[in-house]
Amino acid sequence: MKLYDGGRAPNPRRVRIFFAEKGVPLPELVPIDIGAREHKTEAFTRINPLQRLPVLVLDDGTALAETVAICRYVETLHPEPPLFGRDAKEQAQIEMWNRRVELGLFASVAAVFRHSHPSMAELEGQVPEWAEANRELIDDHLWLLDMQLASNAFVCGERLTIADITAGIAIDFMKPSRIPLPEQFGNIRRWHGELSSRPSWKA
């Protein structure tokens, strides 16, 4: 296996943290320099036509793209500790929260970054109005997460799951997107502080 990796970008980090929380060594890394547009080359486009990172290439040549698909593959091969849940109900609740956080907070922070950060102007057709519309949604997304963390150590209860990795990376991504985390979200601050001090978070 080879992992086509994109350094500090959020999705490559999600996958590397997932491997670390599983206690599974990373496969051979193939670094792709997003700043140098290496993900737009013909060679990489043959691996992922969507020109996105990361991609896990299996020994038989199968290219698995999409962060959550790669994580689920690792989960099936290495079930312990279960980061997608154990029984039907737990799995569905974790899927629900992972999607709520990914399609809500994570997507809005990414929209602000892509559509307003000067460094992205060359890579994306920026729509400044979309950055602003998403900036206005951030507090609602944070409120939902903070409420959930008021009564739970982690997003889905007493154990870390993939939903914590997605949510934690979204919070980290607020900094380069120039979105401050308001003081009032004390539960997020407590949880994110704990998350950031885990060894996996350096992955």
Added chain:
Amino acid sequence: MKLYDGGRAPNPRRVRIFFAEKGVPLPELVPIDIGAREHKTEAFTRINPLQRLPVLVLDDGTALAETVAICRYVETLHPEPPLFGRDAKEQAQIEMWNRRVELGLFASVAAVFRHSHPSMAELEGQVPEWAEANRELIDDHLWLLDMQLASNAFVCGERLTIADITAGIAIDFMKPSRIPLPEQFGNIRRWHGELSSRPSWKA
């Protein structure tokens, strides 16, 4: 179990079609009238703070929101036929394609609908520039799907999976979004014609 249902809206349809393809009878339906803003009431907000449909409420009171989380719950309770795949590699490929279609074509069609359709002006803060940016992406999304269907009966091979349901609903959703399907995408036309004639598609 009770399924809070939203009629002809795309996500409620995805879940009802999933039940039908599984051969699992629908649970008791609780119709929620989106046009009458019933999903914005205090009572429904207690069930899903995101005010979205559908929601599956289990007998113990657990509310499962998010279409794919509901489908995965049904898959775990009723594994046959497997609509999320069998082994690790197949499951990961289906997850990859379901996400590619959902975060690509489905999301862009929904963005055009929400941000340009007159009927949505009251429900959403519309950003017309976002509708236009997504309209320009539709052909790229369709091209990716058409290429995949050139060498596969269904999106992920010889059997229908959740990725076909997501992609088929996205194609259906193009009509109310006033996006024509160009003639050139012959593989999509062949596959969508077959899909639409399945008994499940009336669900």
